[in-house]
Amino acid sequence: MERRSILKGAGLGLLAAGATLAGAPAIAKGIKQWRMQMTWRKNSPLLSTGPQIVADYINKASNGRLELKLYAAGDLVSPFEVMDAVADGTLHMGHGYPAYWSGKQPSVQFFSPIPFGLTSQEQNAWLHYGGGQALADKVYGQLGVKFLPSGNTSVQAAGWYNKELNSINDFKGLKIRSSGIGAQVLTEIGGVPVQMPLGDVPQGLQSGVIDGADFVGPYNDMAFGLHKVAKYYYWPGWMEPSAVLDCFINQDAWNSLDKDLQEIVTGANAMANQMVLSEFVTKNAQAVKVLKEEQNVDFRLLDDPTLKHLGKVSQQVIQGVADTDSLTREVYASLSSFMSTVRPYTELSEMRFLDARAQLLL
């Protein structure tokens, strides 16, 4: 069955009936009842934290004036239909990952991670003070929705592999679960990107259908048992140095909100944005400890020549993506300009500090 037949037919009938039954007195009291669906499954580790925080905050801070009911992947529509459902008003809000919508609007790719791109701290700085939010509103506005950053994964891993990666040539012929711009880079260096849902990855690695997988990060990877089906855990995550999770709101629904409720929705996402990053950092750190000390995982680092080669190829691929259309070029120009300004500062401050601290036996 297609989404529209479910929602506009019997399914929506149920929803509409429910809304009418509960909604009439609610509307009389000026109460709005909204539906939000995430692209994540219920209780998906770290990823469902943000939408839950958003829903809880809105329900509490609005004192019930905006009642937000949270649905998980598949509850009302399938995960990749969430954007359409929000745009056409079937849902009021959605939660996902910018690159999921690149088929509809290529420029969203630059709100998702790009190889050797911005860290989480830099990405937030670009969104908040570097012009990123205004561009996101323009880009997501073309999809019919309002954008708010709503979580961040921090630096991800380079991936799990059953073959050693001692040079750039070792990627040749490897079947690697990956997506987005990183997958394009892998193609350029002779790898074979494979599209595969997260849930199929453990079996894929075990059976040899794939030789490697770009997954998420230590906590999620361990939850899926990847350390039991792959030999090497490669770092650093050159493909995804930071990943913004997106909250998007039907544009008319957003415009219809009283100013105070708009503030509350914005505040809810500010809270999700910082809490999700903090949870990723904390749980990933705990997972690395377990993977090292209890699971004896073989952590490997890509060597400098390999990383340099990946960097050069990435730059070409990114330029190709940027040239897709004028809006994509506009977003990349802003991102790229911000990056050239922020990099020397980050290297002087954060990087030099981390390098110094790593030398100590504190």
Added chain:
Amino acid sequence: MERRSILKGAGLGLLAAGATLAGAPAIAKGIKQWRMQMTWRKNSPLLSTGPQIVADYINKASNGRLELKLYAAGDLVSPFEVMDAVADGTLHMGHGYPAYWSGKQPSVQFFSPIPFGLTSQEQNAWLHYGGGQALADKVYGQLGVKFLPSGNTSVQAAGWYNKELNSINDFKGLKIRSSGIGAQVLTEIGGVPVQMPLGDVPQGLQSGVIDGADFVGPYNDMAFGLHKVAKYYYWPGWMEPSAVLDCFINQDAWNSLDKDLQEIVTGANAMANQMVLSEFVTKNAQAVKVLKEEQNVDFRLLDDPTLKHLGKVSQQVIQGVADTDSLTREVYASLSSFMSTVRPYTELSEMRFLDARAQLLL
């Protein structure tokens, strides 16, 4: 005049009269009118951003049910009296820096930066998911206030110097504007810490009263013209790898808030916490560019043996601070345990990524 005589006498009379005049109809409508004073001056670059965001958000999101009037340093009480004024209910909220209150409660020092301690991202993770918030509530609870993190400066600079620092011995005899745990470390290596308000530092450097100054970061330092009165700008900021700014709320006032208003105050500070960090990163990056390209500032790096020596001495000094009393020991035990877990993860992810990216000419 003392604060109490101003506020409990004529000054408070004025405030109270004003509150009565405006307050009677307000209270009848269930409107709360609160006073918040920051320890920062009005329009203080980057530092007054957080309190302003908090006030604006609360006023808008509460739709005027909680009216928060923001005062700057000295408006009602002097900066260092803000905590007492909040604790005794003269003010409802304050905004400052944890270490300012170390004379009243030594354990607050571990919510301020410690040498070679946590980065901003790690510090937030500790507060949000590592037990830090609960400990802060305990510590600030002893001062009679509720704590919320409300901004972060990111990694600071090591400071401006008019003498070269080519080895640990070069610190000997230097008069250096500094405070907190960093100042104690400087004493241990033969330096002479000098307490001096920010506003006196440019003249102090120019006249030779001080040889160096630990200030804030590129944007603030440039605003004060330090690049015109000091020869060398030293990095990395081993003393202050991250600085949380604190919002504190009179405990009874906090307890008296309806649950939805508590959420709104919490959301306001979540917003300030992420926006202030983003503004520091963005404006500091722009300032580094100007200092390098237009002001030809001589950026210097402390060398590895110097940093290692500073690290060893820091560890001893920090242990001494931790042993002040049982609550301080408890806070340090949590911080220290979190740090030992998060460091290997940060080094594997953020640090390795930054090191790799720095090698590329993107």
